[in-house]
Amino acid sequence: MNSDLNGNKRKKGIGFKYAFMGLRRVWTSEKNFRIHIFISGLVVFFGILLNLSMSEWLWTGVCIGLVLILETLNSAIEAIVDYLFPHYHDVAAKAKDISAAAVLLSALFAVFVGLFIFVPKIINLF
Numbered sequence: 001m002n003s004d005l006n007g008n009k010r011k012k013g014i015g016f017k018y019a020f021m022g023l024r025r026v027w028t029s030e031k032n033f034r035i036h037i038f039i040s041g042l043v044v045f046f047g048i049l050l051n052l053s054m055s056e057w058l059w060t061g062v063c064i065g066l067v068l069i070l071e072t073l074n075s076a077i078e079a080i081v082d083y084l085f086p087h088y089h090d091v092a093a094k095a096k097d098i099s100a101a102a103v104l105l106s107a108l109f110a111v112f113v114g115l116f117i118f119v120p121k122i123i124n125l126f
């Protein structure tokens, strides 16, 4: 056992339980995360419908994973920044903007890969 800054006791050990609590936190508190999950569900649905190949599923999975991982990290950074800077501060703006940029880059990458995979398949339907 050790203590956090508020003197609360925290159990040391394998962090899976806390990691799942983190997932629940990001799901309940971050609208963007829920939107990404919803879009990921749609992509998987259309992937099944369009019968993606193994490598196409791999690329799709990498893109979905990348966006969700970066959105989760972005949420953690936002929480720290909000705590450290309750009022306007240039450092807070810089940290949040750059953290959001990481999510944006991953989303653009996902769109780029998605266009390569899905557009030819959709065109082939007609």
Ligand SMILES: Nc1ncnc2c1ncn2[C@@H]1O[C@H](COP(=O)(O)OP(=O)(O)OP(=O)(O)O)[C@@H](O)[C@H]1O
Pocket (backbone or CB within 6 Å): 030, 031, 032, 078, 081, 082, 085, 086, 087, 088, 089, 090, 092, 093, 094, 096, 097, 100
């Ligand atoms: N304390 C602050 N100081 C300076 N600028 C801030 C501060 N808080 C937020 N901002 C600016 O406002 C933008 C949006 O911040 P916000 O906290 O609303 O995050 P968000 O990207 O909208 O994410 P979410 O919707 O998950 O809260 C930041 O990217 C930053 O430019």
